[in-house]
Amino acid sequence: MSPALRPHFSTAGLRHGARAALPAFPGFIMFAVAFGTAAAQKGLSLGETLGLSAFVYAGASQMVGLEIWQQVWTPSTILTIMTVTAVVNARMILLGATLQPWLKDEPLARTALNLFLLTEAGWLVGTRYHSEGGRDVGVLLGCGIILWLVWLVATLTGFFAGALVPEPRRFGLDLVMPIFFGVMLVPLWKGAKLALPWLVAGLVSLVVHALVPGYVFIIAGALAGVAAGMLIE
Structure with missing residues (x-):
């Protein structure tokens, strides 16, 4: 196999991946703003909201998690939220499995980071690049990092927007989550x-x-x- 066809990593790939992620920005921003707004209205603190976006980093699971969120936690409620988020995110197992041929020779730490940052948008960018003959793993990581940063900034924006509204029902902000999920179903109609x-x-x-x-x-x-x-x- 020629060197060009072997998986490799470069900073140029990081930059290419970040640029390739630009078309996904609008969707990511709207979803994260909606989450931040809903979290503020639910009563989560700024730290809790950013923590969910930074470490859970899974839009649908974060929205579902808000519905289950409790002010006082018990072992049963913790188990419930863990189980629900695992079920909702189970699709990521299949997406990650498709990247195995590309990532199998990568260092464990970088592979773990790539899989943590994996989203549907990042997967689409990465697999399209790979199908066109690209083998620079930096593209996948660069796309993942920039989308994660956009997610955090948009979450922060949404949180302060939601926190500034004292009566969310008056402006219909309590409908953010059900409307969002309803809109998400429309393009899935086949x-x-x-x-x-x-x-x-x-x-x-x-x-x-x-x-x-x-x-x-x-x-x-x-x-x-x-x-x-x-x-x-």
Whole structure:
């Protein structure tokens, strides 16, 4: 294998990855601002909000985590939020697995950083670059770092915007999360057949929510949707 086709790392790749991430900025900014605003209205402190964005760094899981957030934590609520975020983020296992041929010879620390910073947007940038013959792992890391920084800055902006509004219901800010999730579903529509798992997940969630206290309905709905999708396929 020629050197050009071997995976390698360079600072030029970091810069290329950062530039390649620019088209993802608007979506990242809007999502992170919405999270920061919702977190402020939920009563989280600035440190808690930035901590979630910096270390959880998973948009959908952060939004779901807000719904479960408690002022007083118990072992059961901690287990619940851990389980729910794990289920929501399980898709990242598959995305990470596809990068194995590219990252297998990388140092462990850099591989761990790449996987921590992995997002759908970063994965798309990286895999497209790789499919076109690129092998500089710096592209993947550069994209991941810049998106993470944008996420933090936008979260901070959203937090202060939300904290400045004393009556969120008056301005409809309490609807940020449900509206956001509703809008996110629109581009995922691929026809009635592929929407059946959504319907199954929703119905199971409603039934479990009515019968079982707590947040088991989120896990039940997710698993039911996955099972329905597998059966349909």
